[in-house]
Amino acid sequence: MDLARDLLDVQLIDPRQRPIGRVDGILLDVRPGQPPSIAALEVGAITVLRRVHRPLARWVHGIVLRWLGVSWRPTRIRLEHWGRVGVDIEIKVGERAEQRLLRFERWLSTRIVRRLPGGTKGTKP
C-alpha cells in the first residue's frame, strides 16, 4: 500500500456508514532495524493546516489556546479494524474516539442548534 496515495485524505465512515471525518495525517512508528509501521491515523483541522503551512497551524493553535483556553489537538485513531467499502475506508472507531471526533458537532448541536425552532429531530419530513 502506498500510504500517501491510498490512505491519506481517505473518507472515514463509522459502523453505521455515516461519514465521520478524513484521514488528515498518518503517524508512523519508526524503530531501528524494523520497517516503519502505522502507529495511528490523525483526524483534525489542525493536522491538515499543518500540512499546508506549519507556522500558520502553530499560530492558530496559539490563538485558540489563548482565547478559548482549549488545546486544539487532532484525534488519533488506531488502525485496528478497517475494511473497504467502495472507495471509502470503513474504520470501526471506539466510543471515545467517536466522541472526540464529534465533539464540536455535538456541542454545536446541543448548545445551539437544537434549542432553535426546527432544529430538533424529526422536523424534516
Next chain:
Amino acid sequence: MKNLTKIGLGILTSIGGYLEVGSMGTAIQAGAAFRYELLWAIALGTICIAFLVEMTGRLAAVSRHSVVAAVRKRFGFRFQVWPLLSQVLVDLLVLASEIGGASLALELATGYSFRIFVLPVAVLIWALLWFATFGAIEHSVAVLGLVTLSFSVAAWWLRPDWTAVRHGLVPHRPATDAAQYAYFAVGILGATISPYLFSFYSSGAVEEEWRKEDLMPNRIVAALGMGFGSLVAMSVMVVAAIVLAPRGIEGEMYQQAATMLSLPLGHWGFRLFWLSLFIGCVGAALEIALDVSYIVGQTFGWAWSENQPPGEEARFALGYTLAIVAATAPSLLGIDPLKLTMFSMAVTVVFLPILIGPLLVVMNDGEYLEEYTNGWITNIAVAAIVGLAFALAALAIPLQLMAQ
C-alpha cells in the same frame, strides 16, 4: 415519473447559471448593446456547462461521491485548499449579489429602496434551508422557475428576425466596439460556467441517491436542465435586443430594463419581470448557500445532507448560516448590488481554471468511475473547457479595466 422528478435538479442547477442576477444582467446589457450578436456566447457556455454537469453527475451516480470529495482524495489537502478557498470566496461574493438582486426585485415591485428588503430576503433564504428538505427546495424552485419562460413567450411574440438570430448563434467579429463586445462575451461565459453549478449538481445527485441506473437520466437532465436555462437566457437577450436596443436604453439600470416585458406582455410584463428576477435570485442563493455547506463538509469528511434536521448535522447548518450572514453584510453596508455582481463575476472567471482543471484527472480515475470514466470526446471537451477557462481568466481583468 420518478425520472421526471429528476429534471428538478437540472432546472434548479441551471437557475444558478442562467437566471441569477449576474447572468440576467449581462444578457440584458449585451442584448441592448449588440442585439443578437452575442447569442453564441450563451450557446457556447451551455455546451461547456452541460458537459461538466453530466460528468459530475456521472461521478456521483457511479461512486456516490461528489466532485469535491474525489478531488480531495486524488490531489490531497495541500492542493485542495486552494480550490476550496477560491470556491468559498466566489460563492460568498455571488451569494451576496443574489441577496442584493432579490432585494432589487422587491424594490421594483414596491418602489421602496432595496436596502429595507436585504434582511428579510436573507432570513427567507436561511429559513427555507433550515426548515425544508432538499427535495422540497428543488421541486418548488424548479416549478416556480418556469415563470421565467415568460421571457421566451415574449421573445416569440415579438417576432425576432430569425436570420439575424441564426447569424448571432455563430461566433463572429462585431461591426463596432470590439472591446465592449469581448467584455460582454467574457462576462456571459463567466456568468454561465459557474463552478458552484457542478459541485452543487454532483452533491444534489448524491442527496437524491442516484445509482448507475440513473446514468441515462443524468444525461437527459444535464441536457434538458441546461437547455432550459439557455433558452431563457437567450430569450432575455432577444427581448432586450428588440425592446431596449432601438430605444437606446443600455440596460445598466434594472429600473429601465424592467420595462422590457411590458411591450409584449402589457402590465403583466412588469410583474413577470420582477417575479422572474426574484425567483432566479432566491433559487440561485439557495443553491450557492447549500454549496458552501457541501464543499466544506465534503472536504473535511463530515456528514452532510440537506435532508437531515439541522440538529442532526449541526456543522452543515452552521455552514450555510455563516455564509448567509457574511453575504448579507455588503448589501447592508450599502454596496450597490450591480457593482457587486460585476466584481463577483470577474472573480469567478479568474478562479475558473483551478476549479475546473482537476476534473481532467478525477474523471479518468477508475477507482471512482469504474468503467464509466471519460471517453475521448468528453476528455477533449474538458481539455477545451479548461483551455477556455484559462483564456477567460487571462482576459477578464484587462477587459474589465478597458470597459470602464
